[in-house]
Amino acid sequence: MNPLILPEHSSAHPTPVIVALDFDNAEATLQFVRQLNPEQCQVKIGKELFTATGRSLAESLIHQGFKLFLDLKYHDIPNTVASACKVAADMGVWMVDMHASGGRRMMEAAVEAVAGYAHKPLLIGVTVLTSMDEADAREVGIVKPIAEQVVDLATLAKSSGLDGVVCSAMEAAPLRAALGQEFLLVTPGIRLPNAQNNDDQRRIMTPQDALTAGSSYLVMGRPVTQAADPVAVIRDVNAVAAQLQGTSGL
Numbered sequence: 001m002n003p004l005i006l007p008e009h010s011s012a013h014p015t016p017v018i019v020a021l022d023f024d025n026a027e028a029t030l031q032f033v034r035q036l037n038p039e040q041c042q043v044k045i046g047k048e049l050f051t052a053t054g055r056s057l058a059e060s061l062i063h064q065g066f067k068l069f070l071d072l073k074y075h076d077i078p079n080t081v082a083s084a085c086k087v088a089a090d091m092g093v094w095m096v097d098m099h100a101s102g103g104r105r106m107m108e109a110a111v112e113a114v115a116g117y118a119h120k121p122l123l124i125g126v127t128v129l130t131s132m133d134e135a136d137a138r139e140v141g142i143v144k145p146i147a148e149q150v151v152d153l154a155t156l157a158k159s160s161g162l163d164g165v166v167c168s169a170m171e172a173a174p175l176r177a178a179l180g181q182e183f184l185l186v187t188p189g190i191r192l193p194n195a196q197n198n199d200d201q202r203r204i205m206t207p208q209d210a211l212t213a214g215s216s217y218l219v220m221g222r223p224v225t226q227a228a229d230p231v232a233v234i235r236d237v238n239a240v241a242a243q244l245q246g247t248s249g250l
């Protein structure tokens with residue numbers, strides 16, 4: 001096993017797991033969440049569940065003690081994104097994201113909008129979706145290799161004041177080298193070593209490889225929600241993280 005150089009912020013989040021609650025209704029979500037422990041994972045609400053349930057389920061999860069990542073990937077004019085981030089801060093979300101390609105003024109407006117909050121949400125910039133490969137990127141006008149595009153967008157996000165980025169774990173090592181240990185790397189596209197297929201994801205890594213490469217958080221949807229034993233998957237990932245951190249367990 002490769003040695004892991006721990007980012008300084010890692011002690012603040014003893015579990016790297018963010019479970020993507022990609023369900024289409026509140027009942028199924030709450031039934032699934034009943035087995036989860038907020039000490040052992042964070043949770044994420046994305047476009048599907050938020051469209052179905054809105055703010056009430058998000059607030060219910062926060063009241064249950066979960067750190068909530070509101071993954072709505074804002075991409076709009078600065079005033080609109082800043083205002084949305086302020087609402088997210090009022091709700092008490094832990095992390096919220098926006099497309100870094102929305103530009104510096106958009107990201108700086110978001111940073112300014114939440115600056116006054118005692119518990120301000122972590123602001124995260126989406127770089128290049130983990131579902132995209134090089135051919136997909138070319139088709140939407142990204143002329144650089146994805147790895148370069150991700151580093152460039154992450155550099156812009158950091159200099160605009162964001163706390164971190166969403167990227168593939170495949171880009172984690174170059175991002176750590178370019179942007180240091182404190183910058184958060186939130187990595188979806190996680191697949192277990194025994195996965196039968198990658199679904200719609202293209203830039204994937206296993207939990208162990210992602211953590212070793214420098215990921216701060218692993219976003220895991222189907223590998224957890226469709227597992228026979230979701231709690232066991234989370235426990236195993238936490239055990240890998242603890243082992244890499246050289247501690248005895250979470």
Ligand SMILES: O=c1ccn([C@@H]2O[C@H](COP(=O)(O)O)[C@@H](O)[C@H]2O)c(=O)[nH]1
Binds near residue numbers: 126128130166221
């Ligand atoms: O680049 C991105 C950004 C966000 N996501 C989200 O993460 C989860 C991944 O789910 P899996 O089932 O583990 O593939 C999902 O909610 C996406 O919306 C991403 O995959 N890639």
